[in-house]
Amino acid sequence: MEDLLFEQFPPTPPGTEDQLKKAVILQHNWAYDDSADYVPSSIRNRIPHHLKTDGKLYLRRGTEGFMYRTSLNHKWGVVIFIIKSMVIHGVDFLPLSQKIATSQPLQSTAFPPPINYANHGNSMDAFIHAIWFTLRSRIPDLQALTPGFDFVGLFFGPDFLHNIQTILRGFVPDARRVFKDGNFSLDDILNIPKLTSTWAPTGSIIYIRLYHKEDRASYGSAIYVGQTIQLQKRHSQHNTETLTSRARHYQIARQFTLEERHMIPICIWEDDIPFHVLTMAEQTVVLLLNSYMTFTNDTLSPTNSFYPFFQRIQFMRRLVQDLQQRLPWAPNITLTGLNVETPLISTRTFxxxxxxxxxxxxxxxxxxxxxxxxxxxxxxxxxxxxxxxxxxxxxxxxxxxxxxxxxxxxxxxxxxxxxxxxxxxxxxxxxxxxxxxxxxxxxxxxxxxxxxxxxxxxxxxxxxxxxxxxxxxxxxxxxxxxxxxxxxxxxxxxxxxxxxxxxxxxxxxxxxxxxxxxxxxxxxxxxxxxxxxxxxxxxxxxxxxxxxxxxxxxxxxxxATWQYNFSLMVKRFSSLSTFIPHEPVNHLADINRYNPAGDNKPLRVQFRTKCDFCILSSTPHHLPCIPDNSSPYGQVCMICSLFNRPCSFTRPAELIELWGQETPTLHPKTPLSLYPTGPHRFLAFYLVRSQxxxxxxxxxxxxxxxxxxxxxxxxxxxxxxx
DNA sequence: GTGGAGGAATGGATCTCTAA
DNA sequence: TTAGAGATCCATTCCTCCAC
Structure with missing residues (x-):
């Protein structure tokens, strides 16, 4: 059973149909022995055996159920299994069709209280706050632009303010210094430390690719904003794509030599930030530097396949224009924007x-x-x-x-x-x-x-x-x-x-x-x-x-260290039948001296030269079990040594039993099953029969x-x- | 127990298509 | 127009069978 979203209330005994149908949750762990004397004989021993542990049914705290019957004095109830005082009461049972009608839309979210973003210390922080509070106020517009937009809860939910703080603290000091009052030049951006052969920061990163020629008259500078968690690799990727891609970004990038393509980290988080916050940060920098692609036409036909991208770009551009009129954020630079996607409402979710x-x-x-x-x-x-x-x-x-x-x-x-x-x-x-x-x-x-x-x-x-x-x-x-x-x-x-x-x-x-x-x-x-x-x-x-x-x-x-694996081997497999040498054992005779059962039956491993792992992995070919003399851990074969684990030795008859002996067998000459079911199957890689x-x-x-x-x-x- | 053949599985590279 | 998912092709790996 996966869930309790029933269309109809589960069947109850005759005569109880008109009673309660109330959702309940068990408050305490609880055990029930249905074979006890006090249990009425009509319901004694009715619980399937596989649901019991040591003869009792154990129910854990939090178990969900339904109460369908209470006593006249309301002191007890029949709640699937449970006594009334032990449960938390909820609303009356609802059939699934009604649940669907009332189910919460994915985008519902509780808003945090608004703050006055204009009070922030510098223009950049204020502008970023303004971007996000404005976007939050326009969630329906965002949704209209992208029907599949369902990250609302993550972006604008309870962590909304924290998300903004995370974005703000990601700006590298030089970028913050350059951008903070909204008054910066192209040269200022070029002075922010860029990726070089000797400096490649790691972590989650928002970067800009700045395409710039010293001889400015020959070609305008261009900008692209992106996110990555591997800056160096992404840089190479861009350069590779620049060689061949027909995309507009790379067509323009091709106009610049390798030295004229700068990869500049703007935000770096060395700690872990959620993926959706990285996306918010990318959107922030796109808007901050206005890096959307520009179009010669102000309008585009809705039948044009690019129209949805165009719509989103127009929406964001208008939003920035509006904010720039009201806030002291007016960068005086002209760059060719190369971004087309709108990270916030990327639509790749079908x-x-x-x-x-x-x-x-x-x-x-x-x-x-x-x-x-x-x-x-x-x-x-x-x-x-x-x-x-x-x-x-x-x-x-x-x-x-x-x-x-x-x-x-x-x-x-x-x-x-x-x-x-x-x-x-x-x-x-x-x-x-x-x-x-x-x-x-x-x-x-x-x-x-x-x-x-x-x-x-x-x-x-x-x-x-x-x-x-x-x-x-x-x-x-x-x-x-x-x-x-x-x-x-x-x-x-x-x-x-x-x-x-x-x-x-x-x-x-x-x-x-x-x-x-x-x-x-x-x-x-x-x-x-x-x-x-x-x-x-x-x-x-x-x-x-x-x-x-x-x-x-x-x-x-x-x-896993040797000691960890040794302890695990002992815990899982060691027994009177299975021996796991833990001290350096130099000769198989030493293993045979080990006789935990005290029954004078030797392990008889001298008749086999192989450890369990080598025997059980011997399909289709037999594996040689060669001692690894370079191992510091004593009697270990080359293969176990590769897996950094001790060898184990099980008496032949018991190994067949502990592994499983159903046909077909691992090998024509051994009775070990090809599809083992015993506890020792976890000693090796094994096969499972198709069901x-x-x-x-x-x-x-x-x-x-x-x-x-x-x-x-x-x-x-x-x-x-x- | 071993090794080779043949075919199935997998990985890499490139292309084509398509959401919205 | 874009990015990414699928499709496709090809090369390589590796699994199983079988003969010796």
Missing amino acids: RYISAIPGLQFVESAQTFTRYRTPIAFSRKDNCACVYRLSMRDGVNKIRVSISIPEADVNSMQIPNNGFLIFEIMDNGQPHPNPWIRCPAVGPFEDFIQASALGIRFEWYNENQNTWLSTTVHKFGSPGMVQIAAKENNIRLPMSIWLSAIYIIQALEGIVYSDYQPNQGFYKRLTFGSVHVKQLQTDHLKQTYQWIHRPEILRPFPKI GVREVQEPREKALGLFQDQQMAILDEDTDDD
Whole structure:
């Protein structure tokens, strides 16, 4: 169950239909033993076993439910499970159709009190305040200019004043000095420190590209304002594009030599600022320096495809003109403006990924947040279905291929159009059907988190009028260990692991607070113009709304030390059957001397020369388990050494049991399962059996007002194919 | 257990199209 | 007119199968 947005009130026992239908939330953690003597026999032992922990049903504080019956004296009630005094009361149940009618529009926001911007100490700060308070007063105009404009809450919401403060403190001292009274020349701007081969600031940056010839008579100077989180790289990008692009910006840039193209940081934030504030800052500098492209015509036909850009530019230009008349901000410079986009209301949002958090009803239930997006597989005949999920970090593009093998495509009759579903476990533990199946111990702490992601593909089957679903898995992980062994490098297995980490990061909006470059990670990842919208319900008020999924700060992934991995191996896998040498062990005979069971049964590892990791990663070829004599940690093989983890040795019979022995097997000659299910599967990369096709419910997003058009488009395409 | 063949998956580069 | 998403093509990687 994902949410409590029912169309009809859930069925209640006979005779209770006319009673209460009230939303409630549990105030305390609570446990219930339905096998206890005091429980009436009619409802004793009725709770499904899988919902119980140690024989009891545990409900956590915050659990949402409905009260449908109270006693005459109002001292107790029947609330799905709960006693009246334990719950918070909300309004009466509302059917979904009414919730939709009353749901909060995305852009609703409470305004902070207005302030007198003219009182600010200098012209620039006053002008910037004026820009934003004016824009805030004209939200309906902004929305009219861009129907997809739905960042209002982030720009103008509770953090509005703080956002402005963040912008103001970002100005580098030299830029502030030049701009502060609105009276500056082109030479003044050129004196602001620029990007050079020896000076390349890092952080979130608003920069200007100033195209300027010393011989001013030959060509007018031009300006472009942009944002970046990698100044040097963006600079190279601009110069590369200048060579070939037919865009007006670069046509003009081409008129200037490399030395005449200046990259000047205007605002720098070394700390983390939200992406939308960076966008506000970019808009600020565009307006401050009036860097919009100019047009010879004052009007443009609405049929012209450039018309919407033109409209927004006109709106912003008029706004600046109006403010300049009322405020002492009158820069006396003439520059050719090169900006066309209006950062504040960039319109690149025609697709969404929806996020519906899982409802945690009982303590024992594992929940996940479900992300859904419509996709179309690209597919050639007799090939796998491949979708290339595209992400970006502001500069780089990252593509991750998500594919369904050809054999499955054929046997399950998988169409090209449907929905991709990402399920991320809320507790960070492995998904039951993960996309990649990685070991619990690896080069980074909490290595197993990459398996918290499960991916499914769902499609509508018109003939049967049903929604069908199948799990999607990335294959090849076990083979990756072999490649690592061959190359003596874990680059490839790490690239698989990272692709799952990237997807999780982009979906959850994770920003690394202490980002370190060149480690394979990105500070923040987005899906570009595809935005993640999260379902937010207020159960007590019986309302819901779609909000922008906010970014969250997380510490940068830590490289796992040997000690960390050793402790983790011991914690997860050490037992009477599994031995993990922790002191330098120089000879296998030493391992055999270890006999924790005290039953005189040796581990018998002398009959195998391999550690568990090498045995379990031995598909399709057997891996040699060669001691790494250079390791300071004793009996470690080359492969475990690569992963910075100790070897483990499990008695053969127990290893088969702890890993799993269902057919087919890993290798014809071993009884170890190809699709392990036992606890020791987390020792190595492993495979998951495809779950086949199953019928599922219609996507919730359809009823909740998202994806309507996109879904219809997909269904239309399906019809065309037939 | 090994290695090679063949095809599938993936990555890089470039182009085409399109929202609004 | 722009930026970015998709499409497409091509090159490379790598997975699986199979023979020895």
